[in-house]
Amino acid sequence: MxxxxxxxxxxxxxxxxxxxxxxxxxxxxxxxxxxxxxxxxxxxxxxxxxxxxxxxxxxxxxxxxxxxxxxxxxxxxxxPPPSAAHRAAPPQAHRDIPGVKHIIAVASGKGGVGKSTVAVNLALAMRARGWRIGLMDADVYGPSIAMMVGVEKAVSLTPERRIIPLERFGIRYVSMALFVDSETAIIWRGPMVTKLEAEFLFNVEWGNLDCLVLDLPPGTGDAQLTITQRVALAGGVVVTTPQDIALIDVKRGVEMFREVNVPVLGVIENMSYYLCRKCGKRHEIFSHGGGARYASELGVPFLGELPIVRELREGGDNANPIVAANPRHPVSIAFGEIAARVIDQIEHPNAREAAERG
Ligand SMILES: Nc1ncnc2c1ncn2[C@@H]1O[C@H](COP(=O)(O)OP(=O)(O)OP(=O)(O)O)[C@@H](O)[C@H]1O
Ligand SMILES: [Mg+2]
Missing domain, CATH: 3.30.300.130 (Fe-S cluster assembly (FSCA))
Structure with missing residues (x-):
């Protein structure tokens, strides 16, 4: 057969x-x-x-x-079910992963805003604050995390055929890309990929984690929605860039989490300004600050802004993410502050809800 x-x-x-x-x-x-x-x-x-x-x-x-x-x-x-029923999350669909205390998802309304870069460095910054962290690249088509953390080796399985995550920089991580070759990925478009992904997560031997960070595929379509529905998420983080055109997508990202009743931990504005290597000064290239404004309009926390720095890209390309390579770099410090806010939000959801209610 x-x-x-x-x-x-x-x-x-x-x-x-x-x-x-x-x-x-x-x-x-x-x-x-x-x-x-x-x-x-x-x-x-x-x-x-x-x-x-x-x-x-x-x-x-x-x-x-x-x-x-x-x-x-x-x-x-x-x-197709009636659209409202289709989008609303059936509560019993939310599943926990044994041993994993919290799961958060990093999303963006559109591609290329630095979502994977942020997911990796945020994960590392949370690790630096003593949290046991797992990282999952849920993007079959743009497998970037494997490259960013530099692991290509084959994945091993337990005797029960559960996936053993790879470990680097003190975090455990798994990428869909390690299991799906590029040809298969192209064939498996659409709902099957989503189904596969959601199941995949539960077949990983994560061990005990304080937080699992999911790098969602870019966009806010069905694939993202399915994952956010299947897993019991502690919250979602939305990454954006300062251009108006990207900011419109923030709303979509926030709405996606709200639709499935996942608290929005906040918005991160990436490539917010240019941090000059030579003079150390910041140069505003776009009218930055839009992320904070949009977050406040949407009633969600603003987690912080990250500059454009060459080291951040180089770190990604060379499998040496900046937070691990140079923890004292201003960008690493910014990630540390963002991580502290994320941790605080995860640990004190009630304070956040109270603030949201005003
Ligand atoms: N703050 C930054 N400064 C400099 N380069 C950056 C910054 N953030 C991201 N980059 C670079 O921009 C490119 C896109 O980033 P990344 O792959 O993280 O985006 P993404 O949103 O995950 O993209 P995709 O939609 O393809 O998944 C990468 O080359 C990355 O190194
Ligand atoms: Mg990516």
Missing amino acids: PSPNEILAELKKVKYPGFTRDIVSFGIIKDIEVAHAGVTVILTAATAKPDVIEKIVADVKAAVAAMPDVPAVEVRIEQ
Whole structure:
């Protein structure tokens, strides 16, 4: 019997009726179940047109049935639930991870704002304050944490086939990228990745941690929402840059956490100003301070701002993050202050809620 992955690869050859794109990249494959009795492909109804749905079902059936050792094929169409119900988090879906005291997620409304850089250095700064920290790169498509902390070696499993996290700079970490090669990552687009990711988290032997930091994929779509729904999060951090265009996304990030009832620990403004290496002075490049203003408009804490410094990028590229490499650097000190605020927020949620109520 073929694996779900092989079936997905086969379905990639099926075109969406009337389009040159295939049905997999359309994101309509919700799930593939391979059982003794046969294969079940679950599709989301991307259209209300019955003839299109019929054609897709027939094509999927034909494609899967043509694969060797497939005794039967069933195709099920899942109707999208009404949108409000779809977005609201069912409380029982929130799960704890045994041994892990708190889980926080680092998100951004858009890509490239330095979310992974912040996640790594924040994790290290929390570690420097004595917390036992785990870090998970939940971004299958942009696996940056592995590069930033410099671990490429193969991952080992316990006899129960649980994943043993890698350790560097005193933090434990795991990246989806270590398990998903780039080709698979491209095929596994859409809801299946999300499902995989959420499950993945629970299959890691984290041991005892004070906090697990999740570096979410950029954006605030379904993938992010699913993870924030499945795991019991102590809070979310939103990273932004000072440009107006990025700041609009802060709202989206904050709203994403609010939708699933996850407290927003605060907003971090990255690449806020330029810190000159030579003169040590700060130069305002963008009209900085927008992050603080937006945070206050949205009623969430502002955690701090981080300058643009070359060492921060170099640290990322050379697998030597600045907080570990140079704890006395002004940026490392800024991370330390942010970490202290994050820790305080996690430890005193009641104070935060009281402040939010005004
Ligand atoms: N404050 C900073 N100063 C200088 N360079 C920075 C700073 N923050 C991030 N960078 C650099 O900007 C680039 C993007 O950062 P990073 O990969 O952390 O962003 P991201 O939001 O995680 O991106 P993606 O959306 O691709 O996941 C990297 O090369 C990083 O080293
Ligand atoms: Mg990233």
